[in-house]
Amino acid sequence: xxxxxxxxxxxxxxxxxxxxxxxxxxxxxxxxxxxxxxxxxxxxxxxxxxxxxxxxxxxxxxxxxxxxxxxxxxxxxxxxxxxxx
Numbered sequence: 397x398x399x400x401x402x403x404x405x406x407x408x409x410x411x412x413x414x415x416x417x418x419x420x421x422x423x424x425x426x427x428x429x430x431x432x433x434x435x436x437x438x439x440x441x442x443x444x445x446x447x448x449x450x451x452x453x454x455x456x457x458x459x460x461x462x463x464x465x466x467x468x469x470x471x472x473x474x475x476x477x478x479x480x481x
Contacts, residue, residue, distance in 0.1 A: 413458070416443075424446065430447050431456075444456045
């Protein structure tokens with residue numbers, strides 16, 4: 397899978413939610429992007445990637461059967477962790 401590349405690196409946003417199919421419908425319409433399931437049918441969870449102009453930029457996944465607080469991790473580019481501290 398490719399992710400959105402920038403001059404400084406890769407930016408990727410993900411959300412782990414109890415109802416990923418509902419979120420996919422919402423975000424695909426909001427951002428006018430394509431969404432596709434990117435995890436095998438033999439998996440216990442769901443994972444969908446979003447793409448715009450042929451480039452992946454985000455994902456929504458399920459909790460894999462374990463209830464949890466919804467999470468929205470964001471991954472940003474950095475030359476080193478020290479520069480972010």
